[in-house]
Amino acid sequence: MFRLDGKVALVTGATGGIGAAIATALHAQGATVAITGRREAELAALAEALGGERVLMAPADLADPAAPAALVEKVEGAHGALDILVNNAGFTRDMLALRMGDADWNAVLEVDLTAPFRLARAALRGMMKRRSGRIVSIASIVGVTGNAGQANYAAAKAGLIGMSKSLAQEVATRGVTVNVVAPGFVKTAMTDALPEAARTALLSRIPTQRMGSPEDIAGAVAYLASPEAAWVTGQTIHVNGGMAMI
Amino acid sequence: MSDTADKVKKIVVEHLGVEESKVTTEASFIDDLGADSLDTVELVMAFEEAFGVEIPDDAAEKITTVKDAIDYIEKQKSA
Numbered sequence: 001m002f003r004l005d006g007k008v009a010l011v012t013g014a015t016g017g018i019g020a021a022i023a024t025a026l027h028a029q030g031a032t033v034a035i036t037g038r039r040e041a042e043l044a045a046l047a048e049a050l051g052g053e054r055v056l057m058a059p060a061d062l063a064d065p066a067a068p069a070a071l072v073e074k075v076e077g078a079h080g081a082l083d084i085l086v087n088n089a090g091f092t093r094d095m096l097a098l099r100m101g102d103a104d105w106n107a108v109l110e111v112d113l114t115a116p117f118r119l120a121r122a123a124l125r126g127m128m129k130r131r132s133g134r135i136v137s138i139a140s141i142v143g144v145t146g147n148a149g150q151a152n153y154a155a156a157k158a159g160l161i162g163m164s165k166s167l168a169q170e171v172a173t174r175g176v177t178v179n180v181v182a183p184g185f186v187k188t189a190m191t192d193a194l195p196e197a198a199r200t201a202l203l204s205r206i207p208t209q210r211m212g213s214p215e216d217i218a219g220a221v222a223y224l225a226s227p228e229a230a231w232v233t234g235q236t237i238h239v240n241g242g243m244a245m246i
Numbered sequence: 247m248s249d250t251a252d253k254v255k256k257i258v259v260e261h262l263g264v265e266e267s268k269v270t271t272e273a274s275f276i277d278d279l280g281a282d283s284l285d286t287v288e289l290v291m292a293f294e295e296a297f298g299v300e301i302p303d304d305a306a307e308k309i310t311t312v313k314d315a316i317d318y319i320e321k322q323k324s325a
Binding site: 125129171173174 | 284288291
């Protein structure tokens with residue numbers, strides 16, 4: 001079940017904790033993975049950890065409007081097709097709205113929402129032609145619940161959900177599914193930076209009483225990418241330890 | 247019939263899965279050949295690829311029949 005042999009996947013933000021776990025999971029299921037991130041040394045380390053085979057390093061900065069189309073072209077040029085797109089790259093620039101400048105808003109929207117749209121648009125061309133494809137975007141629990149200090153990030157993540165539902169309807173008849181995985185609080189460098197008191201308060205709100213692991217998220221992505229998930233489209237899978245039951 | 251017309255009709259037959267006899271010059275993609283809006287976008291993409299031309303959105307909107315497509319492509323090629 002859930003094998004991805006012969007499939008080609010592109011994972012953005014693969015140098016992050018969740019991105020690396022997603023790339024690793026798809027690779028373990030048999031896919032060839034193109035890994036994208038801004039930090040080349042960390043991409044190289046991940047490529048090596050994956051054994052160097054069925055891996056394509058594709059450094060890119062998604063803040064560059066031309067990067068998404070170039071990335072898809074690079075992957076299709078190297079491997080003939082792009083079967084699975086995982087929009088994982090994203091970053092936060094938290095502050096209360098009163099202090100949030102246009103630049104803070106725009107920078108987050110650009111990378112967290114606009115770049116995934118550009119990637120999806122570029123990837124859909126080939127997927128529709130081949131009558132098969134998978135697009136999975138990584139949103140966040142805060143895109144549904146909101147979070148003080150994250151108006152920009154929450155808006156971008158909610159936007160991913162709306163975008164995915166729309167794309168899903170557009171391409172459903174072409175064998176392409178478009179879905180979202182919305183993680184709750186996952187143990188990464190980002191959450192490690194939280195003060196102890198904040199972490200304790202956070203855990204008290206999670207029924208499973210633990211933070212998620214990047215692998216918890218990767219498993220949901222691997223499922224949605226698989227042939228077995230062909231009838232699942234326009235959906236958001238919440239992987240959050242029960243923190244929000246939606 | 248011109249080469250362009252032949253090639254356009256062949257692409258339409260392949261993409262829409264309709265019988266060749268139905269793809270007359272006057273046929274409308276949506277009204278006569280059962281295409282939906284996504285089909286027409288795919289057709290335009292296929293024409294662009296097959297003929298090496300670029301069909302901007304405002305022009306693509308006006309291509310609703312087989313003849314529209316042939317005329318537009320021939321005009322681009324002779325330009």
